[in-house]
Amino acid sequence: MTEWQEFRGGVNVVRRHGNVVHRPASPATPAIHRLLQHLHDQGFHGAPEPRGFDPDGNEVLTFLDGEVHNALTSELRTPELLASAATLLRRFHDATVTFRPHPDDLWLFPVRQPTEVMCHGDAAQYNCVVKDGAAVGFIDFDTAHPGPRVWDIAYAVYRFAPLQGPDNPESFGTPQEQGRRVAAFCRAYGPGVGAEVVDAVPDRLQALVDFMRDQAAQGNEAFRQHISEGHTDLYEADIRHVRAHRDTLRAAFEL
Incomplete structure (x- = not known):
């Protein structure tokens, strides 16, 4: 059995x-x-x-066969995983272009304009299935919603580059190195996205912070716990990190 x-x-x-x-x-x-x-x-x-x-x-x-990692451990910080996550996200987005949401569909996250594709909403290493060092699938589509490509890519590069400050325990790399990984992700994703993704990251994270606080205010215990554990504090610190190093991060796209 x-x-x-x-x-x-x-x-x-x-x-x-x-x-x-x-x-x-x-x-x-x-x-x-x-x-x-x-x-x-x-x-x-x-x-x-x-x-x-x-x-x-x-x-x-x-069930999708493979490994899912909560953090980008040293063995996952490879160009191969970064590029495969980007191409997987591109393939997912492209496959959703012809999806037609119903007017009465309920989405956990609000619809974002322009509605170019369906966003995964939480494209991160902890929702990415890995086999032989490459990203082969995404799981946990609870936060899927219609929106622009850059909105989804912004959160993906925040997690996979990562675009996190030195106080975040999951952070690694200098701002220059992080910028190069963001640019590499976007190049692997393909046409239609560039340095503007850097400017979308703070807005994307602020929307997440606002969502978490709203859910907690409505009595959601999971989000109350996340806030008490300091998750929103980390996001806000990472917002400041991205804004402080905006020019350095964007300059990587010119190399």
Whole structure:
């Protein structure tokens, strides 16, 4: 008999049974399942495939084989992982161009204009499946929402470059090195994105801080705990870091 495995993320508890995972559903789940099925119909298989709901109301999704890391450890700070994460995000975005949200769809994050693609909303190493040193899939689409490409890329480079200040325990590299990794990510992503992504990062992080505080004010215990643990303080410090080194970070795109 196949045993259950339990994984605890930042908000949800996920249980795996064989080749499927069971996750708590949300009001956005029906729209997200349509999105995930659309991705597979378009030939993008770097995302789970929806399998409906279990008797307890949890969503059921296929399991993506590989490793997921909470932090960018030294062995993951490679040009190969950086480039593969960027190309994976590009393929995901391109596959969503023909997705048509319904007017009554519920998304956890607000819709952002211009609605060029579907944003993952949390494209980070802790939601990235890695095999043989390359990014092969994204998981946890709870924060998916319509928006511009740069909005999603901004958070991805914040996590993968990373664009974090020295007080952040996950930070590494000088501003010059971080800028070079941001530029490398954008080059691997392909046409349509450049140095403007640096300017989008502070706005993207501030939107996340505002969202977390709003959720906490509404009684969401997970976000209350995150705030008490200092997550929003780190984001605000990283906002200051990106703004302070804006010119250095943008200059990497000219090399």
